[in-house]
Amino acid sequence: MEQQQLEFNKNEDTMRRLLSTMKQRLAVIEQGGGKKSLEKLRQRGKLSPRERISYLIDKNTIFTEIGAFTAYDMYAEHGGCPAGGTVAGLGYVSGRQCVIVANDMTVKAGAWFPLTGKKNLRLQEIAMENRLPVIYLVDSAGVYLPMQDEIFPDKEHFGRIFRNNARMSAMGITQIAAVMGSCVAGGAYLPIMSDEVLMVEGNGSIFLAGPYLVKAAIGEEVDAETLGGAVTHTEISGIADYKFKTDQECLDRIKDIVARLGHNTGAGFDRIAPVAPLKPAEELYGIIPEDGSKSYDVHEVIARLTDGGVFDEYKQDYGKTILCGYARIDGWAVGIVANQRKMVKSKKGEMQMGGVIYNDSADKAARFIMNCNQKKIPLLFLQDVTGFMVGSRSEHAGIIKDGAKLVNAVANSVVPKITVIIGNSYGAGNYAMCGKAYDPRFIFAWPNAKIAVMGGEQAAKTLLQIQVASLKAKGETISPEEEKNLLKNITDKYNAQTTPYYAAARLWVDAIIDPAQTRQVVAECLAAANHAPVEETFRMGVVQV
DSSP states (O other): OHHHHHHHHHHHHHHHHHHHHHHHHHHHHTTTTOHHHHHHHHHTTOOOHHHHHHHHSOTTOOOEEOOTTTTTTOOGGGTOOGGGGEEEEEEEETTEEEEEEEEOTTTGGGOBOHHHHHHHHHHHHHHHHHTOOEEEEEEEOOBOGGGGGGTSSSTTSTHHHHHHHHHHHHHTOOEEEEEEEEEEGGGGHHHHTSSEEEEETTTOEEESSOHHHHHHHHOOOOOHHHHHBHHIIIIISOOOSEEESSHHHHHHHHHHHHHTOOOOOOOOOOBOOOOOOSSOGGGHHHHSOSSTTSOOOTHHHHTTTSGGGOOEESSTTSSTTEEEEEEEETTEEEEEEEEOOSOEEOTTSOEEOTTEEOHHHHHHHHHHHHHHHHHTOOEEEEEEEOEEOOSHHHHHTTHHHHHHHHHHHHHHOOSOEEEEEEEEEEHHHHHHTTOGGGOOSEEEEOTTOEEESSOHHHHHHHHHHHHHHHHHHTTOOOOHHHHHHHHHHHHHHHHHTTSHHHHHHTTSSSEEOOGGGHHHHHHHHHHHHTTSOOOSOOOOOSOOO
16 A cells, blocks of 8 residues: 555656646747747737737636647747747637637747648637637738748648638638738738628738838838728728727627627537536546556546546446446536556456557447447547557457457547547557547647657667668678667657657647646537537448458
């Protein structure tokens, strides 16, 4: 018992250190372009993007930020791009859950880097999948010209934003654009393709070409306000609908507009009065081992997420390396699919390693996912997976067939899927447990998460063998010391690419979250998902049996 407590304390200390690092990095990101840039905003009477969002959302409500670590540790040669130059997420405005997207003008004047585009598209995807109103707080200089080839022409680049504006409008999704600063070139289409356009006098401007480009192109000299300011567009062109003296007045009007929105038919997912978990969420810090290869009982994680700690397990004594069962989170009915990390023994007497997907667990999880689709119950995946079982015994038993069945069920599932990576996310296990490629409505990672094709040690040794074999084929020799250094370099590089920050920077996950806030975050996602009716029919397609 004393040893268990020591392990718990050690794990807790490690997780708290990871959380401290995460919070320190977030604090830097939240400064945007830095204190000097923020001071310039103050001088112009403008609020920062985070201040705008804080003022806009209802008091004492949750703002679930998406993509705070976008472009983290990237674009260093361009001065960096904190949060991808955009602050965004889910927030409540006049009691309505909305997607809010605010350009950060302190980061390169709000210019769009490649990952700015990817982040904005992700937010639009969230709005479309969950039928949520979108509020754009526009303050951007447009495409970042030094990288225009990586943001301008392709299918998933800048232009896709306006295509989505049109698609959302056709879907009946409300879009409100407040132009609170620059809105230039192609970016000018975003507000004009929204339902209502608001502008702030003196700061807001909309034009396809700014004063410098106009002079260069046609020789006309005109100032920005005359060319495309709030007065011009509300009194002459008719492009904008309202003008305001301050950011605050503009944001107040957005609240009024949202307050009058009609209500659509939702998905109808079952919800009852919430009940708190039986055990404190902070205990999650001590449950997850410091060493990601060590075992633990995922029942202990589930007990700290679900209402009353209740988890009605499906096929409890079969396929034990994946737990499946029904529960409630903040009152919402959910089906949970979780990797079991402790060693288990099957009825046949086979010892099965935790975190590994075997034939029986793949078969069980596939069937459970079908059941949840039949019953219209959203799915929550808790990933801590090292992959599928390998070896002749497993191959002869048809592990690929059973794995394909699970992947088929995940891919074709029509109820909302929410994924939380609570540990490892390796190889095909990432796919089977609803990784990014399988369209989860939302996907999050804990600070200890590792995402890669395989574990760092195995991958590094494999890569080392390949490099050593290549050198020997050329007739070159390598000393044990050189081999040791080469292995270390390979391991360090590989491990750097498996961190949750590397994944979040590239939007493979929507956010890195505090384990203790998992229940709250998942509840917000379920609330969002409930806005969109499940219109598609569940079909499995061809399955190997």
